Structures are given as C-alpha cells and as structure tokens.
Amino acid sequence: MMSRKSMHRTLRQIFIAPLLVAIVSTLGLVGALVGDGWWDALAWVTLAVPVVLYSLFIWWRKPN
Amino acid sequence: MLLLCVTGLPLIFHEEIDDLLHSQVKPAEVAADAPLADLDHLLANAIANAAGQVPHFLIWDRDDPNAMFVSVGPSITSDPSKNLLIRMDAHTGAYLDAPDVTGRFTYIMLKLHTDMFAGLPGKLFLGLMGILFCVAIISGIVVYAPSMRKLSFGTYRAGRTRVVRWLDVHNLAGILLVAWTLVVGFTGVINTWADLVLKMWQYGQLAEMTAQYRDRAPPAKLTSVNAAVEVAAHAVPGMTPSFVAFPGSIFSSKSHYTVFLRGNTPLTSRLLKPALIDAETGTLTDSRDMPWYVSTLFVSQPLHFGDYGGMPLKILWALLDVLTIIVLVTGIYLWVRRRRAGVSVDRVIAHSSGVESPALSS
Structure with a gap:
C-alpha cells in the first residue's frame, strides 16, 4: 500500500476530468441550439459522454 | 426534486x-x-x-x-x-x-411538473425548489473535493457495503452531470417566471x-x-x-x-x-x-425541454434524467444514513471499511 501522503490528490487532479466532461457537455448543449444536422450529432456525442462514462465505471469495470 | x-x-x-x-x-x-x-x-x-x-x-x-x-x-x-x-x-x-x-x-404530469395544480404560487414555489437544487449542485461540487482526496476519478468500490457503493455512485453520477443538471435546473427556474x-x-x-x-x-x-x-x-x-x-x-x-x-x-x-x-x-x-x-425566457425553454436536437437528444435527455434520479435517491439515502448514525458518512465509511478490510483502514 502506498503511503498516505502520495495518495492525496491535488484539487487539479480531482477536478480535471469532471471539468473536461462539463466543458464537453456544455459544448453539446449549446451546439444543438446553433444549427441542425452536424450540430445535432455533436450534441448527441457530447451528451452521451457522461452516460457512457457512468456505465463504464459502474457496470463494465473489471472485477477486482 | x-x-x-x-x-x-x-x-x-x-x-x-x-x-x-x-x-x-x-x-x-x-x-x-x-x-x-x-x-x-x-x-x-x-x-x-x-x-x-x-x-x-x-x-x-x-x-x-x-x-x-x-x-x-x-x-x-x-x-x-x-x-x-x-x-x-x-x-x-x-x-x-x-x-x-x-x-x-x-397533462397531469405537466401540471405536477410546473405548478402542482396550484397556479402561479405553485410555479414560484417550484422555482424556489429549482434554485435550491442549483445551490445543492454547487455545494455538491465543493464537497466532492475532500471526498475524492484519496480516490481516483470514477472509483467504484464494488466490494464494499451499500453506503460506500452508493456514495461512489452519488459522487460519480453527480459530478458527471454537473453541466447538464445546472443548465436544466436553472433554465427550469427561468421557466417558472414565464x-x-x-x-x-x-x-x-x-x-x-x-x-x-x-x-x-x-x-x-x-x-x-x-x-x-x-x-x-x-x-x-x-x-x-x-x-x-x-x-x-x-x-x-x-x-x-x-x-x-x-x-x-x-x-x-x-x-x-x-x-x-x-x-x-x-x-x-x-x-x-x-x-x-x-x-432569455425563449432560449431557456429548449435547454430545459431537450426538444431541439431530434429523437436521439430526447433519449439522452431521458438517460441523463434517470441518472439525476439516481443521484437524488443515493443522496437521500446517504443523508438519512448520516442522520441515523449521528456521524458523517465519512465516519460511517471509515468504520465499515475497518470492519470489512482492516488493511485499508487508516
């Protein structure tokens, strides 16, 4: 087991992934407002990101 | 909510x-x-x-x-x-x-959703609830940090007790959904002022x-x-x-x-x-x-309804809504658990982890 100190993560490490997800989903939310066609597709892909990540982490993880 | x-x-x-x-x-x-x-x-x-x-x-x-x-x-x-x-x-x-x-x-769903059959006061009440929802999301972001100090993003401790698993689900789904819930929550509030x-x-x-x-x-x-x-x-x-x-x-x-x-x-x-x-x-x-x-009101409507990007967007809206329900249910469970135990969830977890795997307890 690692020492307790090395396991502590900085705020940046904690929030980098959530921040990326938030930026990506916001892009999709706004994108579909701007236009149809490709813009809609952009929204579908970006808003699927949180759903896919959730499924990956909760259901399709390797048994440990 | x-x-x-x-x-x-x-x-x-x-x-x-x-x-x-x-x-x-x-x-x-x-x-x-x-x-x-x-x-x-x-x-x-x-x-x-x-x-x-x-x-x-x-x-x-x-x-x-x-x-x-x-x-x-x-x-x-x-x-x-x-x-x-x-x-x-x-x-x-x-x-x-x-x-x-x-x-x-x-129609019944719409009335329950917008004013609970209580007209303008009902709408304004639900608007207030929406504001509290947004505040809760922000405070959730704040407490996410100490909760994740020792855990990597997306951690799900599948082998642990329910309170640990549900805390992980609550943290993960909650933080993944931040942008969407804030947008839908806040535009919902604006709609109550229509x-x-x-x-x-x-x-x-x-x-x-x-x-x-x-x-x-x-x-x-x-x-x-x-x-x-x-x-x-x-x-x-x-x-x-x-x-x-x-x-x-x-x-x-x-x-x-x-x-x-x-x-x-x-x-x-x-x-x-x-x-x-x-x-x-x-x-x-x-x-x-x-x-x-x-x-502002007009722009906030599609952002709340999710009806501006075809059927796939509606389906995603529904999935994100289901995940939000999961965040709420796990949140209520953790809150009840904490009240019943009289100590913070972290303490409960520390305690239960000590019982389950002594090697990990600090």
Missing part, C-alpha cells in the same frame, strides 16, 4: 406518448408544396365548430406543418390558460378535432408600441387575418409566422393583430418577433425585437 425528475421523464416524450395514447384526426395528405388555406376561411370553419367561443390565438403547429390550432375562449378577456385548442387542416382549412387534453396523462416575464413585456414593450391607440375604440369590424399575416411576413423578411394574437387578447392591444414571427434555426426559431397590424386598416404599426428578458 424527485417529483420534478420523475414527472419530467414522460414529458420529454409527451408528443410520442400522446400519439400512442390518443388518436387524432390526421390532416389531408397533400404534396409538400401544396398551397396553404386562406386563414380567414380556416378561422371561420373553426368558429363554426365552437359555438359561443371567440378566437384568442391562431397558432402554426411547430411539429406538423399540415396542422394549425385556433385557441378559443368564452370571451376575449377570459383566462387563456383555460382555452380550448381546435386543430385545423392547414391546407384545406377543414376542422380536424378539439380534444379535451385536461384528462390526459401528459408568466411574470410575459406580463412585464405586456405592460412594457407592448404597451409602449401601442401607446397611441390606448384611447381609441376597438375596431367595429376586423380586417382579414390572412392579409395581416401577409403584411407582417412582408415587413419582416426571412421569418416564418408562429402565431397571431387577436385584438383584445393578452398578447395584443384592443386595436391590433399581433403576428409573432420566428427564425429558422433551432435558436432563432425560439426567438419570436412581434409585428403589430392595425386591425381596422390592415397596415403595419410597429415591429421590434423582444427585450432581453423575453429572449
């Missing part, structure tokens, strides 16, 4: 559910470029099927270019939220149907635009609504009519037709622009862009 998320879920698909549960008369099959019915003719047909009613609004169906609605009430000053909607064929001008929607599943915003517009810009008509008697005989729409469409090129408010209705003056026009992209199709047509002479009086507070 749980009520809002649960009732909101079927509302995402309200059109599909209505289609499934309730049959409606289909408009005549016509070629894509078939001419539209004369609106005066269409209106006369609608009124002929609604004895004793007067028209408030003439509405183009956003989702079905072959259909239109005439919204009628017992008098021009009656409460328009109690109006009857008459569906008309946009090409032939024939009467289709006027179903009573108030018993429908989607009545107030429209009142503000009515007494602000609309009153200003029709000021010189204030003391004039209402026209004895109205000019053609078809001509009014043509004048308006000509005055505001590049926009499509969305609905017409009749003289005396809440979105017009006693002396005008107000023709509301919309743009053609997902964003601009929500931004209505009013054109006032003198109902005595049929000429254009004024046309202005809506003030910022109305535009």
Whole structure:
C-alpha cells in the first residue's frame, strides 16, 4: 500500500476530468441550439459522454 | 426534486406518448408544396365548430406543418390558460378535432411538473425548489473535493457495503452531470417566471408600441387575418409566422393583430418577433425585437425541454434524467444514513471499511 501522503490528490487532479466532461457537455448543449444536422450529432456525442462514462465505471469495470 | 425528475421523464416524450395514447384526426395528405388555406376561411370553419367561443390565438403547429390550432375562449378577456385548442387542416382549412387534453396523462404530469395544480404560487414555489437544487449542485461540487482526496476519478468500490457503493455512485453520477443538471435546473427556474416575464413585456414593450391607440375604440369590424399575416411576413423578411394574437387578447392591444414571427434555426426559431397590424386598416404599426428578458425566457425553454436536437437528444435527455434520479435517491439515502448514525458518512465509511478490510483502514 502506498503511503498516505502520495495518495492525496491535488484539487487539479480531482477536478480535471469532471471539468473536461462539463466543458464537453456544455459544448453539446449549446451546439444543438446553433444549427441542425452536424450540430445535432455533436450534441448527441457530447451528451452521451457522461452516460457512457457512468456505465463504464459502474457496470463494465473489471472485477477486482 | 424527485417529483420534478420523475414527472419530467414522460414529458420529454409527451408528443410520442400522446400519439400512442390518443388518436387524432390526421390532416389531408397533400404534396409538400401544396398551397396553404386562406386563414380567414380556416378561422371561420373553426368558429363554426365552437359555438359561443371567440378566437384568442391562431397558432402554426411547430411539429406538423399540415396542422394549425385556433385557441378559443368564452370571451376575449377570459383566462387563456383555460382555452380550448381546435386543430385545423392547414391546407384545406377543414376542422380536424378539439380534444379535451385536461384528462390526459401528459397533462397531469405537466401540471405536477410546473405548478402542482396550484397556479402561479405553485410555479414560484417550484422555482424556489429549482434554485435550491442549483445551490445543492454547487455545494455538491465543493464537497466532492475532500471526498475524492484519496480516490481516483470514477472509483467504484464494488466490494464494499451499500453506503460506500452508493456514495461512489452519488459522487460519480453527480459530478458527471454537473453541466447538464445546472443548465436544466436553472433554465427550469427561468421557466417558472414565464408568466411574470410575459406580463412585464405586456405592460412594457407592448404597451409602449401601442401607446397611441390606448384611447381609441376597438375596431367595429376586423380586417382579414390572412392579409395581416401577409403584411407582417412582408415587413419582416426571412421569418416564418408562429402565431397571431387577436385584438383584445393578452398578447395584443384592443386595436391590433399581433403576428409573432420566428427564425429558422433551432435558436432563432425560439426567438419570436412581434409585428403589430392595425386591425381596422390592415397596415403595419410597429415591429421590434423582444427585450432581453423575453429572449432569455425563449432560449431557456429548449435547454430545459431537450426538444431541439431530434429523437436521439430526447433519449439522452431521458438517460441523463434517470441518472439525476439516481443521484437524488443515493443522496437521500446517504443523508438519512448520516442522520441515523449521528456521524458523517465519512465516519460511517471509515468504520465499515475497518470492519470489512482492516488493511485499508487508516
């Protein structure tokens, strides 16, 4: 087991992934407002990101 | 919030559910470029099927270019939220149907979702709940940091007790959904102010635009609504009519037709622009862009409903809503657990982890 100190993560490490997800989903939310066609597709892909990540982490993880 | 998320879920698909549960008369099959019915003719047909009613609004169906609605009430000053909607064929001008929607599943869900059958106070109450929801999300972001100090992103401790697993689910789903829940939550709050915003517009810009008509008697005989729409469409090129408010209705003056026009992209199709047509002479009086507070309301609507990106977006909206329900349920569980234990969840977890795997306890 690692020492307790090395396991502590900085705020940046904690929030980098959530921040990326938030930026990506916001892009999709706004994108579909701007236009149809490709813009809609952009929204579908970006808003699927949180759903896919959730499924990956909760259901399709390797048994440990 | 749980009520809002649960009732909101079927509302995402309200059109599909209505289609499934309730049959409606289909408009005549016509070629894509078939001419539209004369609106005066269409209106006369609608009124002929609604004895004793007067028209408030003439509405183009956003989702079905072959259909239109005439919204009628017992008098021009009656409460328009109690109006009857008459569906008309946009090409032939024939009467289709006027179903009573108030018993429908989607209507009950809508009322529970927007005002809990309590009118404006209900709406404002739910708006307040929405604000608290946004505050809760922000505080959730704040407590996410200490909770994740020793864990990597997406950690799910599958082998641990329920309180640990549900904390991980709560943290993960909550932080993944931050952008969506904040947008849907905050635009929902804005929607609860819709009545107030429209009142503000009515007494602000609309009153200003029709000021010189204030003391004039209402026209004895109205000019053609078809001509009014043509004048308006000509005055505001590049926009499509969305609905017409009749003289005396809440979105017009006693002396005008107000023709509301919309743009053609997902964003601009929500931004209505009013054109006032003198109902005595049929000429254009004024046309202005809506003030910022109305535009904000209009833009916040699709962002709350999720109806601006086709069926895939609706499905994603539903999935994200289900995940939000999971965050709420796990949140309630963790809160109850913490109250019952009289200590913080972290302490409970520290305790339970000590029992389960002594090697990991600190």
